[in-house]
Amino acid sequence: MWRNRKARNSTELNAKEIAALVEASNVNEQEIRRWHTDFLQHYPSGQLDRKTFCEYYQKLYPSKETETSFENIFSMIDTNNDGKIDFNELLVVIVLMSHLNAVESRLAFVFDMFDNSGDGHIDRDELEDVISAIYDRAGVTDRKGERDPKKRAKAIIDKIDNTGDDKLDKAEFIKGCKDDPVIRSLLAPNA
DSSP, X not given: OOTTOOOOOTTOOOHHHHHHHHHHHOOXXXXXXXXXXXXXXXXXXSEEEHHHHHHHHHHHSTTTOOHHHHHHXXXXXXXXXXXXXXXXXXXXXXXXXXXXXOHHHHHHHHHHHHOTTOSSOEEHHHHHHHHHHHHHHHTOOOOSXXXXXXXXXXXXXXXXXXXXXXXXXXXXXXXXXXXXXXXXXXXXXXX
């Protein structure tokens, strides 16, 4: 699903990750570091296996999901299919699930996490990965026609790419996802 994701030390947070988490979660850096330290005290390897993730996630969101949903969420964020997720991958889900965050904040966070090249732009392939991740989280299995991630990515880029380079900066990405009826309905179904 998330092609070209770089391997990372699961016990460390880098400056880019902290900045993205601060922006998306409206939690300050010290709180994120405290949460990370607490996480490492409970899970010294910095990783959760499928069973531990389901237990942990159910404590965070006791009435939100079923066991099957937990399994699906785990599968979505286990990007390298090694049966484990790290703190950073866990925070991606927590931030995206938070009802305290505006759609713009969630999209800004998603942008930062999927800008694999670190160039401040998301290209068509990266956008396709983002759309697939959103679909995975929303449980969308029908990805044909207007819901095809490749077609959605092309439609969004074609509509708002001002430079013609098939890339979106953060502002274009947020606007494009918010203005796209399919993506918007998945991110903010009641909006």
